[in-house]
Amino acid sequence: MLRWPTPRGLCLLCQLGHRPALLHTSAVRLRGGKPRPSRAERALVRQNNIKIWTKNPPFKKIRLHNRDDAYDDEIDGDNDGNDQKSRARRLDKLLDQVWSSELAPRYGVGHPSLLAELDPTGELWPAFKDRVRDALTHSPRTEFETELARHINAMEGSPIATVHFLRFAFIDDALAAQGFDFAKGIDNVPDTRNPTEWYPQARQVQRKIHLHVGPTNSGKTYHALKQLEAARTGYYAGPLRLLAHEVYSRFRAQGMAMDLITGDDVRLDDDPATNKSASTVEMVSLTRSYDVAVIDEIQMIADEDRGWAWTRAVLGSKAKELHLCGEERVVPLIEELAATMGDTLQVHRYQRLNPLRAQSRSLRGELRKLRKGDCVVSFSVVNIHALKKHIEQETGRHVAIVYGSLPPETRAQQAALFNDPDNDYDFLVASDAIGMGLNLSIKRIVFEGVTKFNGQTHQPISVSQLKQIAGRAGRYKSAPDANTNANANDVDTKARSDSTKTADTAITPGLVTCLDENDLPVIQKALNTDAKPIQHAGIMPPGQYLDEVASRLPEGLPFEYLLSRVCQAASTNPRHKICDIRAQLATARAIESVQGLDLTQRLALSAAPVDLRSGDGAQVLLAFATCIAQGKEVTIADVPEIPLETLDREPQFNKAYLGSLEVLHKAIILYCWLGYRFSYVFKDLDMAFHAKQMTEERINTCLSHFSADLLWRKRLERMKADLSEPSQSDPDDQASEGSESSVTQSEDADDDRLLDADREEAPKDEGQELDLAVEELLHEAESSAEPGTGRHVSNLDRNLDQNQSVSHIPAKPIGQTPDVQAG
Structure with missing residues (x-):
């Protein structure tokens, strides 16, 4: 008699529930369903406790705890x-x-x-x-x-x-x-299990690695950059264009010659003998020899998408001293890598310069509880704009915003507005882009949420990422210094040690809280939890690896197929892993239909900085790829897919117009990026940099007009009414208006006390300054009014934010004469 295996821990009904389904296997087979399990399958069930019979139970979907991951997670119904x-x-x-x-x-x-x-x-x-x-x-x-x-x-x-x-x-x-078998076909190509052998020239250099580790705001990068300042030759490599820009500006402000090398912007110093550079990690040169190399945010060596760039820089840099800056959790991995490379390693540990703690209560969704110097962190661009609008409506103060798709120059300009203590940009709403690259005078971090959309589902942010963002609170730096040095010195490398502390800078603790009370325990636990040690360093097979494999395959195979199969077949050692290549595969898929591109060109295009989530980005990339295949020289005006007409339109201060400017900026960035790799096609970088600067100015103007200071506009409307009908008011009305004004001033004073409760010095009477500013604007409008029309306030709204600053990019790109200024 055949013995039926039954799952343990189920009731009698559930144990017998599978039997009616199995009695009708012939009918199931006719319907195209699962056939009756064979004797061998049933033996496998008894041996491994695999519930193959549960494909057709006559009960509701349930989840089993001891099923193999290869099977479906849920049990289907009738x-x-x-x-x-x-x-x-x-x-x-x-x-x-x-x-x-x-x-x-x-x-x-x-x-x-x-x-x-x-x-x-x-x-x-x-x-x-x-x-x-x-x-x-x-x-x-x-x-x-x-x-x-x-x-x-x-x-x-x-x-x-x-x-x-x-x-x-x-x-x-x-x-x-x-x-052809891929596993056998790649036996004789470079071994991906020993990536240290990919860089024989670096192995010939006797290197000393200095690993600077510590939490955010501990001064680790500051000390590493001090070594770069004293060196004769060297480079700084960071994860963001913004970081490279700011280190470059800092060194230039101190009178030191330095080159800037990012994917879309290359600025060489007038002196051809310049031996220092600031770049993004992907742009590090492995052919030049250096005295000192500084690689920032070394924990990103484990990043699923970009970790290969940090691994490449660490393994391949020909530097006598290699300074790596990052988190404590990267120490075990760097120790293993240093041992395999034969380099000496010295670990420098730093402590945070001021305390960081989570508050015991959240804001419970009440935006009026925000204080001057607060930064609200959200992981959605839509939420960022919504929060900005609601905070301004609730508090009547301006709000600066920072998120990843904004140009680096715009982010720096918004940071300068927030850091300036003499204006009313009291709050900052930002994404996780503030985790690196900006030195902000933030007193408190307020999380709007603790989950982030990864493209498919919302996932909790990691402990390391939460602590990285929270560490931005209580920056060991005064706001006036941040504003004064916004262009030249405003970089995440200025945290000072205790020996360099000045008497006029008070140590204040960094505070962290959230809007939702349910998120507070998550934040409190994360701040008291050590992140897990990093186990793997990301790698990518080098270009010659793909060339050798492709030479053994039939011609005409899709590049996406070649790249995916090579990465799948590549074997690694326990210290390394192949990075996620889904973005490269999507880019390769988008340009697959373009004929005439060779393997090298497709490999370069697959790494292009393009956002394929929108149809605009895919169309621009396809147009550029077609130009490369045809060898056709083009300017940005020759490519109709670049929406330059956005600059011809009258500015519209709304999110739709801002989004169109961001799309245009990304297209220009892509043109510049390709211009440094396919210079025979994309030659006119002068026009591209000019359009880039114009776009950034439009973005800055659009962001400044987003701010709707309700206190300003209410008082402006009241002054308009007073000036337009002065003779129709009677004593009762005037008394009523005076009472209303006193109530408004009382409410404003309460708001000021609530928003500036943590200020040590009493603030100026901003209400009086606003009234004076309104009177000046009204007087100017009245003096320029048309005679007899009374139209003396028609252009006031247009001039509300006329004094907002616009970012400036002071340098020239490669290949241009000294008198040409780049965008």
Whole structure:
């Protein structure tokens, strides 16, 4: 008698619930569902406790705790047969589309004739379709079937991913039929298990590594930059263009020659003998020799997307002294890497210069409880603009904003407005972009939430990221210093040690809280928790690695296929891992239909800084790739996909217009980035830098007009009414107006006391200053009014923010004469 395995811990009804489903296996097979388990499968069930019988239980969906990850997470209900038939129909339709010519314009996969070229006899494709259909009739057993099941379950949400998976799986079968195996084909190419051997010149240098570790605001980067200042040759490499810009400006302000090298902006000093540079990590030169190299935010060596750049800089820099700055959790990994490279290592540990603590209560959603110097952190651009609007409505004060898609120059300008104690930009609303790159006079960090959207779901932010952002509170720096040195010295490298403390700078603790009471325990726990040590350093196979593998494959294979399969087949040691290449694959997919691009060009374009989430970015990239393939010289005015007409429109101070300016700025940045890699195509960088500067000025102006100071406008309207009808007021009305004015002034005073409760010195009477400013504006408007019309206040709103500053970029790009100023 056949013994049926039953799951432990279930009631009798659940134990017997599977039996009716299994009694009708013949009917299930006719419906296209799962067939009756074979004797071997049932033996496997008894041995490994795998619940393959639970595919058709007659009860509600439940979740088992001891199931293998390869199987579906949930148990399907009574309609499993219909679901399988529906999935099979959708799969058949996609299989037909993979082969049909209709696929190219709809999904952007290029020329479907490639599949026919790989299957000249016409026998491989029917066999592949049968293989895919058979995989639906049983539980996943192989890696292909597991991946297919994952794609089928998510097929309706992202059919393009399933299309490309099927297409590449067929290419695998076609190459296997020709006798090519990726695992064997890469045996003789450079070994990805020992990336230290990729840089033999660096191994010949006797290097000493100084690892500066400590929390935010501990002075670690400051001490490393002091070594760079004293060196004859060297470079600074940071994760952001903004950091590179600010270190460059700092050294230039001190009279030291320095070059700036980022992906879209290269500025060489007038002196060709300049031996120092500030750059982003990806732009570090591995061919030059240096005395000192400073690599900031070294914990990003484990970043899933960009970690390879830090690994490349650490392993390949030919520097006698290598100063690495970052968090304590990176120490074990750097110790292992230093041992494998034969370098000496010295660890310097720093303590935070002022305390950081979480408050015991949240703001409970009341924005009026915000105080001057608060920074509200949100992880959504939509929420950032909404918070800015609501805070200004609730408090009547200006709000500066900082988020990643803003240009670095605009972010620096907004930071300068917030740091300036002499204006009414009392608050800052920012994304996690403030975690690095800006030295801000923040007294308290207020988290709007503690989850972040990763492209698919909302996930809690990591402990290290939360502590990095929270560490921005209580910066060991006075606000006047931040404002004075905003352009030249405003960089996250100025935290001073106790020996350099000045008497006029008081040590105040950094405070952290949140808007939602439910998020407060998460923040409190994170601040008291040590982040997990970093285990892996990210790597990417070098370009010559791809060249050698591609030389052994048939010509015409998609670059996306080549890149994905090489990274999948590459083996690594326990200290390294291959970085996430989904962004590169998406970029390679977007330009796959462009004919005439070689492997090197496609590899360079796959790393381009483009946002493919919007159709505008994909169209601009496709246009640029077409120009490269044709070898056609173009300016930004020659590419219709670049929305230069945005600059011709009358400025509109709303989020839609700001979004169009950001799209334009990204397109110009991409043009500049490509101009330094394909200079024979994108030659006119002068025009590009000019348009870039104009766009940034428009963005700054748009952000400044977003601020709606309610106190200002209410008083302005009251003054307008007083001046327009002075003779119609009677004593009672005047008394009423005086009473209303006194109430308003009382409310304003209460607001000032609430917002500035932590100020040590009493603030100036800002209400009187506002009234005087309004009177001056009204007097100016009245003097310029048309005679007899009384239209003396028609342009007041236009002049409210006329004194806002605009960022300036003081240097020239590479290849230009000294008198040419770059944007």
